[in-house]
Amino acid sequence: MSDVKQQRVTVVGAGLAGTECAYQLARRGVPVVLREMKPHKRSPAHKSDSLAELVCSNSLRSDNPESAIGLLHAELRALGSLVLGSADANRVPAGDALAVERERFSATITERLRQLPNVEMVAGEVERLPDEGLMVVATGPLTSDALTAELERHVGQKLYFYDSIAPIVSGDSIDMNVAFRQSRYGKGGGDDYLNLPMTKDEYYRFIAEVKAGQKLVPHAFEEPKYFEGCLPIEVMAERGDDTLAYGPMKPVGLRDPRTGLDPYAVVQLRMEDTAGTAWNMVGFQTRLTWGEQKRIFSTCIPGLQQAEFLRMGQIHRNTFIDSPRLLARDLSLKSESRLFFAGQITGVEGYVESAACGYLVALAVHARLRGVEWTPPPATTALGSLYRHVTGEAHPPDHPHQPTNVIFGIFPPLAGRVKKADKRAAYSARAKDDLTAWLPSAGIPGAESTGHDEQRSA
Incomplete structure (x- = not known):
């Protein structure tokens, strides 16, 4: 088995997917170079120089574990997510929703990454990808024009620019x-x-x-x-x-x-x-x-x-790849396996979904560095359903790839007949059981046992 401490990984983009990916790799002993164009350059949506800036709402949506997004929150908490931990630490009252004080939230993530000795932060726009070394592209929906053109050269097709999402x-x-x-x-x-x-x-x-x-x-x-x-x-x-x-x-x-x-x-x-x-x-x-x-x-x-x-339904500017046809099982590019893609550029939609994708890519990269096969989360979990969406496994053949939030519609159906009023609880209970069985394969640093029932921060 290879020594991960001798192998450096570059993560391009320090939004929610990139920071989560970099943090999880570093926690597992992997040296990381985190590239972010701020503060030298910003997209039109960005106002702050902090990492993981929330450019739209300050809400991470429902925290109810019987909703699909709340279930994803619970799973990421169980995994020791940087994004969920920082959100809980900077929570503001919002009823059922998990909302945060956005500046403190971003500052917390920035500081926690800076405290890791094996994370090197490099500011400045990436216009061309290096020709060697493992790299995670996590540049999000507002990828710069120069990098978009560079990515098109690697993926062999034009990236989509506007979501046209139907209900x-x-x-x-x-x-x-x-x-x-x-x-x-x-x-x-x-x-x-x-x-x-x-x-x-x-x-x-x-x-x-x-x-x-x-x-x-x-x-x-x-x-x-x-x-x-x-x-x-x-x-x-x-x-x-x-x-x-x-x-x-x-x-x-x-x-x-x-x-x-x-x-x-x-x-x-x-x-x-x-x-x-x-x-x-x-x-x-x-x-x-x-x-x-x-x-x-x-x-x-x-x-x-x-x-x-x-x-x-919605329509907004976005940049994403045709992931089901371009990415391998470990979320690396089929035609260039040293390149991995994480976050909204893969076709997940939303803050938490982006962070979740970044976490999954960190696990896949870590497995690659160790020379072992990566085991994705069970399809019945919120994490697994997002993975199935990105890889195309959740949809019929030739289904057009469009970004989506985590929804129960991309989960495998429940076994047997379940009353409509009981379905959400049934999805949640099934996911909890299956995640618990999978968790040891995630190799959570310092974790002895964990599950969905962690106490939420007030």
Whole structure:
């Protein structure tokens, strides 16, 4: 087994993924060079010179372990996460959510990294990747133009620049008395899609609500560059009331088998996971606020009156790679195995998800340095579900790779029949048991035993 203390790893990017990755490698004895372009250069979103700067909300979302994100919090606490530990130490009152005093949070992470003797911090923009040595790319959604061009040279394809994310609906919350299975003209499997039919009156009411609904205003650094193939639904609606009916909501090739009639328009739902527990609203990327999405979609779209939305639609600037097709099992580049990718650049969305991905990459790199095979977390855990999303294992073949938060829709389905009201608790209990069995393989420095029941900091 190799001596990890003799092998240096470079981590590019000191956001949440990069700092977590660097910290976990250093704790395990690996010398780390942490590269960050601040303070010499900042992206338009950054204001502080501290590491792990929170550029948007100060909330790490729900801390309830029976939510998918709260479960991820618990798992990272069990692993001794830098990000979760720093969040708990700088917590501010926010009800069910884990919110932090953002400047102290970033300062805590910065200081804890500086205290590690085997972490060397190097400031300045990285425009070209070194030609040798193990490297983790954790540059996030606002990767600089120069480094983006450099990464495209290594991955062999253009990086995506704008997320166009459609909502995801829980399968058991869709009214199957309204929805019918059918592909347009019977293409593909013939019944690959669920269709929610709309009459003419229902369609025009929906269009009016979309046009009047409250929208998020883009950040100053986000010029709204939309691809014609994935325009926000409100942009299409503003081009004309019938635009959506000739676009993603076109009813051609579809007939409602229950009525024998052709709908005026349809909302198509595409299977998000192989078990059919989650369904993507095809073409429904939007800048409507999350509250407006829930209100309009639930009141105006037949079959979604009781819908549980696992993820809401959004569009914002991002830079990410087609991870399922480019990355190997250990999250290294298939074509250049010395390069690993961590955080939002892999297609995870959110502060905590980025940190979690950085942690997983640290474990994979550490295993590589030791010359042993890495064992990813169980698929049934929140960590494992994110890993399955990045590697493509959570989705059907040829599923388009889009960033996502951790949601139960990317977890493997529960065994047997579980009441809807009990599902969240069942996901959490199953994950807790499976994580406990996996934890020893994570090699947590100084840990004797740990689990999900660690006392949360006040």
